[in-house]
Amino acid sequence: MKTVTIDPITRLEGHGKISIFLDNKGDVDNAYLQIPELRGFERFSQGRRAEDMPQITSRICGVCPVAHHFAATKALDDAFNVDPPSAAKKLRELMYMGYFIYDHTLHFYYLGGPDFVVGPDAPPAKRNILGVIEKAGVEIGKEVIKHRAYGQKITAILGGKATHPVCGLPGGVSKGLNKDEVKDIDKMVKSCIEFAKFSLKLFDDIVLQNKNYVDLILSDPYQLSTYNMGLVDKNNKANFYDGKIRVTDQKGNEKVKFDVKDYYKKIAEHVEEWTYIKFPYLKVVGWKGLKDGKDSGIYRVGPLGRLNAANGMATPLADKEYKRFYETLGGKAVNSTLAFHWARLIELLYATERAQELINDPEITSQKIRNPVGKPGEGMGVTEAARGTLIHHYKLDKNGLIDKANLIVATTNNSGAINMSIRDAAKGVIKKGKVDNATLNMVEMAFRAYDPCFACATHTLPGGMPLEVNIYDHNKNLYKTLKQNL
């Protein structure tokens, strides 16, 4: 096989771009993903009031405002040396569950699910939520809309606007819950639990009972054996709001476990010249390029990363599903990228069960929701965004203004893995230069599983899609461009 040397591709801004390079036989030599990496956050933050960070950072990502809001709030707890009252922590976590409910619902039914429910090779015009409704029925569509809205409503009751929360303060939250609100939330949560169970049943019926889909999930192009990362509680069960960062190896054994305060001792970021996005890796293993396996420090975050990094789920129904997940897919760790979708639904069930535990906790109506802050210093906070581990780190000056800020966001944590998944999927499905929309979708499925997010709200016009694939021949001439709706 002829080796093609690839010049660094120009760093591109704007929407996502996949570049696939073919060899002289028309097979895939390599593939690269470029997604916009927002720059200048540290400079932007300097001199701002620290307590504004939960509001400012909730604007960083149009889809995970709640995750940024609380990663920032927790970093401020630490920076102001204050431990919030237990009721405040529970209120924050309850709101967080609302966020997981709407975010995971949206991804499964609208974004990731259509590939399975409608079919990976269905025409793009059919492979969307409308296709899902056509197949599953209007009644199911109504349930989807209802429960996504419930998730948002729970978040809004606790945090103000769901898309722009205002409740997190260093040392606690600004608002508690009254009995009527508890009643409202309780009713919605009960319904959400049933909806999560239904969603898992749907996944079972449509995906797991279909041998072709199970084979697809387990097929080579979608396997990637990286390390896995996620927050765990003291029993090593997955947690979204708090805990220690645990990393497990390709067989599910613990590699490292650390407090967010040590993140910079454990994680380093590699820079490649062809993209602005950084590639985080485990320092103890080292950077070995875009490779998987135990000698490469690349790890995965998000639903699959979290399940692999934990020893189970902390609620009974989700834990049962967790066990079935590993029994069905061949034990730990599950390294199939397409298993992200199932993992996401198990997490949806956990979020609803955990929300029920919290709303039934008598302390949830406590009005002791804030502790006084101490002197400003340095602080770090971590949460699990729907799409993976999110770290905020601030240094404050003596007046409580931001001196330094550093963030590691979920999609950055996954950047190495996403790139490799795209490359491997492309290698598996593109042969002899034959590329069409169905093939392209098989490549995109590797990308979509991670549910990556970009930050801006700009619309593309008209019909410009957020992902573009350019395919180059062995002389690096543009061979084909494909654009497709995500």
Add this chain to the structure above:
Amino acid sequence: MKTIVLGVGNLILGDDGVGIHVVNEIKKQIKNPDITIDEAITGGMNLLDLLLGYDKAIIIDAVKTENGENGEVKRIPLDDFTTMHSCNPHDVSLIEAIEMAKKMGEDRIPKEIIIIGVTMKQIPCEFGEKLSKKIAKAVPKAVEMTLNEIKKDIKISI
């Protein structure tokens, strides 16, 4: 006629926030109980949620075009789009969200949705609150076009 005027964008992402700069100007000029003026940093489903219950929606947003110049202002009825996708992959397009809602029997979708789009070639990638020169120049024009759009249906005194 209940109308919503919605600026869409991210205020801390430079030119992406142009829609919000425009509605901030509109807010200064209009006080009318039939007109809601708001801002949003979202697309697709969440955007549709904000529009429900109004007869008409005017959305002011940055739009990335492949051919146009930076800072042109265009009035585009939503019906002219085949898709209108924000640049975030974790979302569906507004059109898709509307079709889905219609299918579910949603009857609060505005009868008319107009986009006042400020064109740009690049999606902004650097944090900042200021607009670039060309985009800042487009703000008065976008304000004027938005006001004209409102005046078509509602008598307002400015």
